[in-house]
Amino acid sequence: MQSDTMLFRHAKASDASSLAAISIEVWIGTYLRKGVNGFFADYALSEFTTTKLEAIITSDNERIIVSENEDGIGKGLLSEGLAQCAALGIDAVWLAVNSENADAINFYLGNDFKRVGTTHFRIVDKAYLNEIMRRTIS
CATH class of the missing domain: 3.40.630.30 (Gcn5-related N-acetyltransferase (GNAT))
Known part of the structure; x- marks a missing residue:
């Protein structure tokens, strides 16, 4: 059940691996509707890395918001x-x-x-x- 108070925070470097995994999951679910092949797998594995997410998290020009909620995540974010x-x-x-x-x-x-x-x-x-x-x- 969703509570009235939703908890959000700015991403920390320690979130990078989780965010990379979520990024791969979302990307695969969005673009790979006819199966996985090397072309798409190579792209996803090279783009959604812990190192690249850490760079975004530590950038002064970027913001990543992390949800600490179990329900209502999309609309809440x-x-x-x-x-x-x-x-x-x-x-x-x-x-x-x-x-x-x-x-x-x-x-x-x-x-x-x-x-x-x-x-x-x-x-x-x-x-x-x-x-x-x-x-x-x-």
Whole structure:
């Protein structure tokens, strides 16, 4: 059962391996709909590493929010991220989501994001259509 108080914090270097594993899991679930092959496995294993996540965590220009909750994680993380952006004076955010990921698209549309265009996520010579979504922060 979800409590009324959700707990979030900024990622620490010690979170890097967990975040790398979660990144691989999410990426595989999003892009590998027809099985895993060496091309995709090599990409995921080279991009989502503990070392790369540590570099992001320790960067002054990046923020990763970690949830310490068991329920309501997606909406809670989104709300926390938007609140932190508002506190920094950011008036709008955007993201790209795989065009075949209807659940994610519907989640963002249900949270006041609007489709504003498309782009392609590229790996070497392959391209995957993504929706660009934007939300104004009030």
